[in-house]
Amino acid sequence: MSFDERLEKAIDDLWDEELLFLKTLGSxxxxxxxxxxxxxxxxxxxxxxxxxxxxxxxNNDEISNYKNHGxxxxxxxxxxxxxxxxxxxxxxxxSLILQAHxxxxxxxxxxxxxxxxxxPTVKDNKMYGRGILDMKGGLAANIFAVKxxxxxxxxxxxxxxxxxxxxxxxxxxxxxxxxxxxxxxDAALIPEPTQHRILTSQxxxxxxxxxxxxxxxxxxxxxxxxxxxxxxxKIIEALEKYREFINSQxxxxxxxxxxxxxxxxIGKIQGGxxxxxxxxxxxxxxxxxxxPGTDPADIQKEVRDWIIxxxxxxxxxxxxxxxxxxxxxxxxxxxxxxxNDLYRILAESHKEVTGEKVENLSFTATTDVRAFDExxxxxxxxxxxxxxxxxxxxxxxxxxxxxxxxxxxYFIKNWCNQ
Ligand SMILES: [Zn+2]
Numbered sequence: 001m002s003f004d005e006r007l008e009k010a011i012d013d014l015w016d017e018e019l020l021f022l023k024t025l026g027s028x029x030x031x032x033x034x035x036x037x038x039x040x041x042x043x044x045x046x047x048x049x050x051x052x053x054x055x056x057x058x059n060n061d062e063i064s065n066y067k068n069h070g071x072x073x074x075x076x077x078x079x080x081x082x083x084x085x086x087x088x089x090x091x092x093x094x095s096l097i098l099q100a101h102x103x104x105x106x107x108x109x110x111x112x113x114x115x116x117x118x119x120p121t122v123k124d125n126k127m128y129g130r131g132i133l134d135m136k137g138g139l140a141a142n143i144f145a146v147k148x149x150x151x152x153x154x155x156x157x158x159x160x161x162x163x164x165x166x167x168x169x170x171x172x173x174x175x176x177x178x179x180x181x182x183x184x185x186d187a188a189l190i191p192e193p194t195q196h197r198i199l200t201s202q203x204x205x206x207x208x209x210x211x212x213x214x215x216x217x218x219x220x221x222x223x224x225x226x227x228x229x230x231x232x233x234k235i236i237e238a239l240e241k242y243r244e245f246i247n248s249q250x251x252x253x254x255x256x257x258x259x260x261x262x263x264x265x266i267g268k269i270q271g272g273x274x275x276x277x278x279x280x281x282x283x284x285x286x287x288x289x290x291x292p293g294t295d296p297a298d299i300q301k302e303v304r305d306w307i308i309x310x311x312x313x314x315x316x317x318x319x320x321x322x323x324x325x326x327x328x329x330x331x332x333x334x335x336x337x338x339x340n341d342l343y344r345i346l347a348e349s350h351k352e353v354t355g356e357k358v359e360n361l362s363f364t365a366t367t368d369v370r371a372f373d374e375x376x377x378x379x380x381x382x383x384x385x386x387x388x389x390x391x392x393x394x395x396x397x398x399x400x401x402x403x404x405x406x407x408x409x410y411f412i413k414n415w416c417n418q
Contacts (some may be wrong), residue, residue: 002153003413005350010148011405017124018405019398021045025136026120027131035079035166039384042139043165049147051084051162057168057361059178066180068370070171071327081174083183085161086146087145093157093416095185096144098408099175100139101168101368103392104131112392115398126386126395130243133388135395138191138404139164141384144378158416168330168368170207172387175371187342187415189371191383191404193396196354199381200348201254201335203261203289206296207328208303209236211269214322218281225278226316229257229271232282232404235322238310239264239286240304251262252291254335254362259365262289262349289364292333331366334373341418349410351380353403358382380405 002011011018028038039055046053057077107117109132115121120129127137133310135392139402142162149156161183165174214236225363259348264286290299293387304324311317336343338360350358363381372379385400 004151007148007406007409010151011144011384011409014144014147014151015402018035018140019162019403021125021143022127022136022140022313022401023120025102025139025201026127026132027118029118030104030131031106032103032167032170033074033079035103037165039080040330041165041334043084045143046082046084046162049084049143051086053082053084054342055080056181058173060173061236063173063176063180066176066374068077068172068332068374069176070167070173070329070331072173073170073327079166081166081178082164083161083178085159085183086203087159087254089231090157091159094187094418095159095161096412096415097163097183097185097188097372098160098412099163099165099368100135100142101140101191102136102164102165103164103174104134105169108392122398123397126392127398128395130394131383133190133193133394133396134387135383137386137401138383140192141191141401141404141408144405145412147411148405148409154413156412156416159185160385160412160416165368171368172329172331172368172371175368178262179371179375179377184377186377188377188379189346189408189411190368190379190381191408192367192381193383193386193389194361194363194381195348195385196341196382196400196403197359198350199336199363199367199369200338200360201292202333202363202366202369203255203291204294204296204299205329205331206288206290206303206326207325208286209283209289209325210286210307211281211283211323211325212328213322214280217278219276219278222278228279228282231314231317232269232271232284234314234317235307235310236266238307242306252293254292255364258362258364258403262291263362263364264288287329288372290333292335295331295345296330296332302364329366332370334370334381340378342380342415345414346380346382346411349414353387
């Protein structure tokens, strides 16, 4: 049998196991602060596969000098990163990291879901659940690509590492922690759900928190009061104008064809405590995108200045400036040199499996690739197809998961055996 036929058979033979593995991953509510359970499960799974494993909590002090270090939001105790590595007997090829994040964003109101977000459910060849697409499916593909090659007794000539990290969705510090601890390689692949495209650039991202104060009162004296929520809206409107402004500027080369590359999302708003009391404090949080090549610290300054300038035009806000904080992401953008072996071998692997030429993706959000980039490790994302990540009814297309598993297996073999 050809390599392709043997691989197809190995993936088929392991398919039920891969689905069960993905369902199990999806049954963990691994939101921010709740990552330990799934990480322990993964470490044990890797041990059973004879990986040499390690897990440890992020040490924020050790990584705080990296340019992509994010500002932590909660303590790192009992929220481990995990790595499993396997070195071949004849280690004369190239080493590879297959990375995935296991943190997921909140499921939101259950009433918007047609299935239980943490009871992964298969319907019409799709698996539904929070995090199934972003990106527990990719993690399943990483592990089952390795399993398939082992089942085939396919010899590898380079070390393979499986890394699973926390905080991809908020700081990116999980990825930095493993790299800082010395878990590096000749290249890295992250199977984020790119719909079978190779990520060649991505925007930078910062997180912003604004706290607006007012003067409280019972509604009957509302004319003497200042409503913090109504004032917060003024600042939100100013940010809306900022969004229009940044998108009206000349676009970055990689995003030329994108109608609206830089997004600002008001993700959270909280204020007031009683229906008939005027709110005295309102806080909102926003996510702001910026182009590769810009320094997130400069964008933070620009945003702060923009907000203060808007406040200075307002009778109340000019004397009562809001508190402006930056937290979480301080993520630089990313651009990939596509003239490298990583791109070439991955594109060839995609073609072997799908018969088609791969497309490139300029991504208007961020991923952990920037951490590897900072360490000088060639890296990209390539992963499955599905829909509604960060939204209700998130799902992965299961044929696509199978294709992704197969492409990654090809890629491992062709990369490690160079
Ligand atoms: Zn993701």
